[in-house]
Structures are given as C-alpha cells and as structure tokens.
Amino acid sequence: MSDHRELAKVMDLFHFEEHSPGMIFWHPIGLKLLRLIEDFMRQIYQDHDFAEVRSPVALNRSLWELSGHWQKFRKNMFIVGSSDAEEEPDYALKPMSCPAHIAIYKSHKRSYREIPMRLMEFGMAHRNEPSGTLSGCMRLRQFVQDDAHIFCREADIRNEIGNFLRMVKQVYAAFGYNNFSIRIALRPEQRLGSDEQWDRAESALIDAVQALGYTYQLAPGEGSFYSPKIEISMQDHLGRLWQCGTIQVDFNFPQLFDLSFVNQKGDLEQVVILHQAILGSLERWIGILLENHNGVLPLWVAPVQIAVASVSEKSADWAEVIFRRLKQIGARVELHVSDRTIAKKIRELSARKIPLIAVVGEKEAMNQSLNLRRLGIAGQKEIPLAELEVELAHLHI
Ligand SMILES: [Zn+2]
Incomplete structure (x- = not known):
C-alpha cells in the first residue's frame, strides 16, 4: 500500500506547498477526479430530493456570535478583517455551512408544504487546525464537504434518518466499501434542552437504525451539547475504520435562530434541523480511496x-x-x-x-x-x- 501523497504524485493529481499548509493545489487530472465524485453525489442528493445551494465562504462575525462559533471555535476559524474596520465587524471563513443554510431557510416565511426542506452544498470549509496536526488529505485547513441540512418536523426525524442510512449504503458500496458500522452518540452531561426532548431525539435515532435491521453501538455521553448523533465508520480493504458519514439532530439552532413554519392549522411551529454528511471532506475521501485501491480506482470514477x-x-x-x-x-x-x-x-x-x-x-x-x-x-x-x-x-x- 502506498501513501496517498505518493500516489497523488505519480498519478499527477495534486500537490502541497509549504507556503499554504493544509491546502491542496489540484492538477487537471486530480480536479477531474474531484468533479466525478461531486457529480455522482449531486445525482444521489437530487434523487433523494435535496436541493443544491451555494453560500458565501466568508460570513460576518455577528452571525458566528449568534451561532456560538465565535465564542467556542474562534481559535479554529480564519478571521478576515473587513475593509472598513470602523464601520463593520470582521468576517470569518466558514468552518461549516449551517448558518448559511439557515439564512436561506429564513429568507422566506415557510409553509408546511415546503417541509421537510432538504438543502445541500459542496461547501468550501476552512478550519485553522494546528500545523502539527495536518496530514496530507486526511487533515486539511481547507476542504469541500457534502454539507446537508434537513429542516423538518420532529415527527419526520425517523424517516429522514432511514433515508440517510439508505444513501450511505448506496454511496459506500459504489466506491467498493460494503462494511460500515454505526455508533449512536447519546446525551452528554453538559447539555441544552429538556430530558423529554433528548428522550424523543435519541429514540428516533435508535428506532430508525433498528427498523432497517442494522446493528449499532451506543456511545453514552458522546453526543454534542445540543443533540445526539449517528456516526458511520466504513471499513476499507486494509481493515482500517474511517469515520465519514454523520447525521445529527438539532433542536438548538432552530431556537437560537427562531426557525419556524406555518403548520396546517395556520400556527407557527418550530422546525428541527438534521445536519448530515455522507462523505464528509471530499479531499479526505479521495485520500482514503487512493490508498484503499492503491491508486487503481474503480473504472467509473477513474479520471x-x-x-x-x-x-x-x-x-x-x-x-x-x-x-x-x-x-x-x-x-x-x-x-x-x-x-x-x-x-x-x-x-x-x-x-x-x-x-x-x-x-x-x-x-x-x-x-x-x-x-x-x-x-x-x-x-x-x-x-x-x-x-x-x-x-x-x-x-x-
Ligand atoms: Zn450543519
């Protein structure tokens, strides 16, 4: 087995430069590979009624303050000064697309007819990781992820999780991975929201996984502070496990950002957000794929x-x-x-x-x-x- 960086070199896919650590310079053949994967995923998302969107890479500080990223993750964000610092606060390059998709949801008054609303983006993310942790494609400072958000009712969660698991199975098999394992991360000690809400969210995840007949591991205490989540780890041909897919139930952002829709009775009802990714970082996915196949890619995705x-x-x-x-x-x-x-x-x-x-x-x-x-x-x-x-x-x- 060769390291993906070696493979990228002999296959002329991409390279790194010392002056831009953690960022990739894509060559024509490498970019073709990235585009083939994007096109394949675009079709999968379309088939499952996700609408593709595109949002800015830099978002104003006020938005990150509202989402809590500014307080919690500022060290890991790239901050960009505005050209008129006295008039306007700074910007941060987005580490994920959630607040941008929320802005798209909020741009209209939403009706129950539009719910569930499924948005996805090949979102360019920046994370200011410490230089010592950077490792080829496996950990980068700039990458694209298949970043999707479903705005739905609480009653839709089970169904949406089922769809997610079907998509994961289909996508992983297409790339030659037939084994994956499922972890369900449950409520941590420090958390937002009521116990009833956590009960409902956790049982929706467990029910959906059980309904499809998958085995799973419970990981008590490992959910995020605002929600439980499912983590998918696939196994490559070398027996290594890679956590790539994830779906997370979120009651917190809908509250913070006041996200609702007009229900059938004409009342305002709060939505739930599901954050999902199937591949995660496309660059990391490519790194794993190259090593898994030792560079000899399945014909359908060979550039x-x-x-x-x-x-x-x-x-x-x-x-x-x-x-x-x-x-x-x-x-x-x-x-x-x-x-x-x-x-x-x-x-x-x-x-x-x-x-x-x-x-x-x-x-x-x-x-x-x-x-x-x-x-x-x-x-x-x-x-x-x-x-x-x-x-x-x-x-x-
Ligand atoms: Zn998100």
Whole structure:
C-alpha cells in the first residue's frame, strides 16, 4: 500500500506547498477526479430530493456570535478583517455551512408544504487546525464537504434518518466499501434542552437504525451539547475504520435562530434541523480511496480510464482512430503516439495507475482491432473495433 501523497504524485493529481499548509493545489487530472465524485453525489442528493445551494465562504462575525462559533471555535476559524474596520465587524471563513443554510431557510416565511426542506452544498470549509496536526488529505485547513441540512418536523426525524442510512449504503458500496458500522452518540452531561426532548431525539435515532435491521453501538455521553448523533465508520480493504458519514439532530439552532413554519392549522411551529454528511471532506475521501485501491480506482470514477498506445509510428494513425472512437463513446481517454518504445509507454502508464491500456500495432491496424490490457490482471485481449462499445459497456464505461 502506498501513501496517498505518493500516489497523488505519480498519478499527477495534486500537490502541497509549504507556503499554504493544509491546502491542496489540484492538477487537471486530480480536479477531474474531484468533479466525478461531486457529480455522482449531486445525482444521489437530487434523487433523494435535496436541493443544491451555494453560500458565501466568508460570513460576518455577528452571525458566528449568534451561532456560538465565535465564542467556542474562534481559535479554529480564519478571521478576515473587513475593509472598513470602523464601520463593520470582521468576517470569518466558514468552518461549516449551517448558518448559511439557515439564512436561506429564513429568507422566506415557510409553509408546511415546503417541509421537510432538504438543502445541500459542496461547501468550501476552512478550519485553522494546528500545523502539527495536518496530514496530507486526511487533515486539511481547507476542504469541500457534502454539507446537508434537513429542516423538518420532529415527527419526520425517523424517516429522514432511514433515508440517510439508505444513501450511505448506496454511496459506500459504489466506491467498493460494503462494511460500515454505526455508533449512536447519546446525551452528554453538559447539555441544552429538556430530558423529554433528548428522550424523543435519541429514540428516533435508535428506532430508525433498528427498523432497517442494522446493528449499532451506543456511545453514552458522546453526543454534542445540543443533540445526539449517528456516526458511520466504513471499513476499507486494509481493515482500517474511517469515520465519514454523520447525521445529527438539532433542536438548538432552530431556537437560537427562531426557525419556524406555518403548520396546517395556520400556527407557527418550530422546525428541527438534521445536519448530515455522507462523505464528509471530499479531499479526505479521495485520500482514503487512493490508498484503499492503491491508486487503481474503480473504472467509473477513474479520471483517466484508458490510454491508447501505439507500438510504432506505423500504427500511429490507427491508434488515433481508436482514440477518437473511444472519445465518441464517452470514455476518458489519452493518446500516446510518441516514438518511445511500447514497453516504456506501458511502464509509464501503469505507474500512473491508468486502469486500461489499449495497445495498437501493425497487426491490430490490419485486423481493425486493439489489444486491451487491464492493470493488475495478467494477459491481454484482442477486441475488434466493431465490438469496442459492447466490451466497454461490460466494464461500465
Ligand atoms: Zn450543519
């Protein structure tokens, strides 16, 4: 197994600079990988009736004072001075998107017809972590997270938790993780809200997990001061556990920010907020994914799926025909027709972890075919051009 930073280097995905610790410089192929994951998640969220939003990266100090972040987490936030310090207080770069989504909820008077309202954002978050704790993608100062908030009634909690668990299962399986464990973190000693409220919130979480037949661990005292939460840890191929997904029931922000909707009787009713993330930090997710697959990513998410390599100059034209055909089919493909030897090309492309290599020589040009090799699997297969699309469909390209 290689470290994700090493893999990122040989695959030309991204790098770090000493002058910007904890922040990533994405290269074209790396950004493609990030976008593929975003697009996949965007579709999953859409399918489950979440609406995507985008909010500012910097929010005014007054908002963070109201949310309590200024008092509790100021040390971990990047503070940005306003250009007119006498007129206006400072800003902080958001460590999470909750207050911004609350602002979107509050921008209208809400009716029961809009509830549950599910908002999600690929939110750019900044956290001023101590430099000694930074560790490649696994702990960063700037990252994007799939940050979602559900504004619902207390009676909706169970259903929403069930949806969340179904989404988690679907997403984790798509990336090759079929095992995950569930922890339910319960009320801590220091807490807000009444015991009845905690009883209801905790049993809603436990009921929803049980209803889907999952086993779980209870973690008494480990909930946040305003709510219980579910933490999902997935297991990678190396047996390591990674806590990525989370959903948290929150009665506190709705009270602080006075969030309500007009119910069926025409009365104002307070909402509950569920904070959820499935991947958490996308950068960390990518770090885990790279290490888990040792860089050879599942084809559907590989930023370069296939490279076409010519054996000699005589087969360059045919290699280009194959390349164009693959592009037309929609494959993410590169063409390599330089005069380097085919052995060298294959070595370089394999080192870059490109999962498929189409080798094209004079024989293939004559047969109107290509020779397909899959990284990590011995042997190769000659495929007539006419059958290429069917062959790739089998591979989910
Ligand atoms: Zn939140």
